[in-house]
Amino acid sequence: MGTWNVKTLLKPGKVQELTEELSKTQLKIVAFQETRWPGTGHIKKKDFSIYYSGARDQIGQGESGRTSLGLKQ
Numbered sequence: 001m002g003t004w005n006v007k008t009l010l011k012p013g014k015v016q017e018l019t020e021e022l023s024k025t026q027l028k029i030v031a032f033q034e035t036r037w038p039g040t041g042h043i044k045k046k047d048f049s050i051y052y053s054g055a056r057d058q059i060g061q062g063e064s065g066r067t068s069l070g071l072k073q
Contacts, residue, residue: 029070
């Protein structure tokens with residue numbers, strides 16, 4: 001089990017970068033902070049599933065950082 005402050009996953013290629021880095025570890029469960037994804041959902045990649053929940057910030061101009069959970073398959 002691990003934790004990682006990813007700062008944002010909104011930039012193109014960040015999810016791919018994340019999964020590549022995680023594949024180098026033996027971690028089965030990782031909590032991600034500051035993903036900045038809106039809403040709730042589930043993303044399934046080849047070797048990982050990512051569950052997330054996010055919300056608009058207080059002034060409605062951006063996505064506030066939220067924690068997501070990644071599970072290695």
